[in-house]
Amino acid sequence: xxxxxxxxxxxxxNYWPGFVxxxxxxxxxxxxxxxxxxxxxxxxxxxxxGKDTMLSRLTRQLSELTELLALERSKKExxxxxxxxxxxxxxxxxxxxxxxxxxxxTASGATEDAEGRIAALGTKLDDQRKITNDALAKVELLNQQxxxxxxxxxxxxxxxxxxxxxxxxxxxxxADLGQRLNVAxxxxxxxxxxxxxxxxxxxxxALGARQDFKIVGDRFVFPSDxxxxxxxxxxxxxxxxxxxxxxxxxxxxxxxxPPDIAWxxxxxxxxxxxxxxxxxxxxxxxxxxxxxISVVRYLMSQxxxxxxxxxxxxxxxxxxxxxxxxxALARNRRIExxxxxx
Numbered sequence: 001x002x003x004x005x006x007x008x009x010x011x012x013x014n015y016w017p018g019f020v021x022x023x024x025x026x027x028x029x030x031x032x033x034x035x036x037x038x039x040x041x042x043x044x045x046x047x048x049x050g051k052d053t054m055l056s057r058l059t060r061q062l063s064e065l066t067e068l069l070a071l072e073r074s075k076k077e078x079x080x081x082x083x084x085x086x087x088x089x090x091x092x093x094x095x096x097x098x099x100x101x102x103x104x105x106t107a108s109g110a111t112e113d114a115e116g117r118i119a120a121l122g123t124k125l126d127d128q129r130k131i132t133n134d135a136l137a138k139v140e141l142l143n144q145q146x147x148x149x150x151x152x153x154x155x156x157x158x159x160x161x162x163x164x165x166x167x168x169x170x171x172x173x174x175a176d177l178g179q180r181l182n183v184a185x186x187x188x189x190x191x192x193x194x195x196x197x198x199x200x201x202x203x204x205x206a207l208g209a210r211q212d213f214k215i216v217g218d219r220f221v222f223p224s225d226x227x228x229x230x231x232x233x234x235x236x237x238x239x240x241x242x243x244x245x246x247x248x249x250x251x252x253x254x255x256x257x258p259p260d261i262a263w264x265x266x267x268x269x270x271x272x273x274x275x276x277x278x279x280x281x282x283x284x285x286x287x288x289x290x291x292x293i294s295v296v297r298y299l300m301s302q303x304x305x306x307x308x309x310x311x312x313x314x315x316x317x318x319x320x321x322x323x324x325x326x327x328a329l330a331r332n333r334r335i336e337x338x339x340x341x342x
Contacts, residue, residue, distance in 0.1 A: 019128070022082050026135055029075055033142060036068060040149075055160065058153050065146055072139055079132055090125060093118065218340070221320075224270070224291060224333040231276055233290035235298060243295070246337070247302040254308070262342040265299075266310040267292045270336065272329040273316045289313025295335055 040061050097118055215221070227239040235243075250265065257263055269288035281287040292311040300306050321328035 018082070019086070019124070022079060023128070023131065025075070026079060026131060029072060030135055030138055033068070033072065033138060036065070037142060037145065040065065055153070055156060058149070058156070062146075062149065062153065065142075065149075069139075069142065069146065072142075076136065076139060079135070083128065083132060086125060086128065090121065093121065218338060219268075220337040222335040222337070223330065224335055225330060227295070227335060228291055231278065231281070231287070233281075233287060233294050235294055240298075243298055244302065247299060247304060250299070250304055254304070264308050264310045264340060264342045265304070266312060266338045266340055267295045267299075268318075268336040268338065269295075269311075269313045270318055270332060270334050271316050272332045273319070273324070274329070284315035285313055287313075288315050291335065 043057055043061055097115070222242075226242060227235055229236060269290070269292035271284040271288050276284055276287055281290065289311065290313070292313055296306075296309045296311040299309060316332070319328075319332045320334070321331045
């Protein structure tokens with residue numbers, strides 16, 4: 001009996017430490033995979049705010065998950081190898097148990113103890129198989145999630161390419177529209193300049209050889225003293241003939257301007273630097289504006305459309321002569337006409 005027990009202790013393998021290490025390693029792997037899955041979902045959610053950043057992060061996470069999957073597959077193969085080894089050990093143990101049972105047919109108590117150990121070992125082996133199956137199921141779930149992630153990445157790439165194509169097409173259309181608009185504007189400006197030159201030519205011809213009526217750049221300048229008394233915004237009786245010449249020239253070109261050109265005749269009032277302070281005109285602003293409005297009202301009374309007239313007052317702040325002599329002050333007291341775009 002003692003010899004049999006000694007032999008039984010001699011042939012019992014001690015595989016528990018390796019079995020426990022394997023379980024711990026597998027558990028850590030599962031926890032690590034779950035953590036990596038949660039981190040990956042968080043990164044994907046955060047990356048949705050920017051296409052380029054999201055694509056870069058998804059590509060990097062895809063590479064990392066691929067490496068982790070390869071590592072877990074390797075560990076799974078190692079676990080399966082360990083399981084096969086345990087199964088082989090179990091078979092050997094069962095075979096040895098049968099052999100010992102045959103040899104120790106009379107030692108029923110010892111046999112029952114050995115069978116109890118074998119049953120416990122079988123239970124633990126079943127538990128190990130269950131843990132392994134759970135791990136394999138989680139790996140399969142991770143594979144499915146990885147495939148879904150790849151599909152999302154492909155869809156994002158397609159959306160990005162479509163967006164870039166639309167953006168290029170829109171930019172091309174905008175550039176073409178801007179070029180056409182610039183050409184159209186340049187054409188309208190050219191037409192308006194030609195009309196302005198023709199208008200000034202007709203107005204100069206109508207006014208004759210008067211030296212006090214001048215063309216300065218794109219403006220026609222009238223001395224205010226010809227049209228108004230000092231400190232007044234009422235037209236002189238003698239101003240009507242001069243303004244009628246302006247009306248005649250305006251009517252001649254008004255019908256020749258194409259309807260698609262938005263034009264106006266701007267009437268600007270200017271004063272000299274001498275201040276005025278009366279109940280009617282508290283400052284030169286009011287005086288210059290009132291004189292411009294008087295000219296506009298007269299032009300309207302003679303049939304010029306109010307849609308083509310603008311009145312503006314500049315006071316003494318836009319002089320054409322910086323001097324302080326009587327001649328300089330007289331030149332600064334003026335009415336300017338400017339044919340321009342609305």
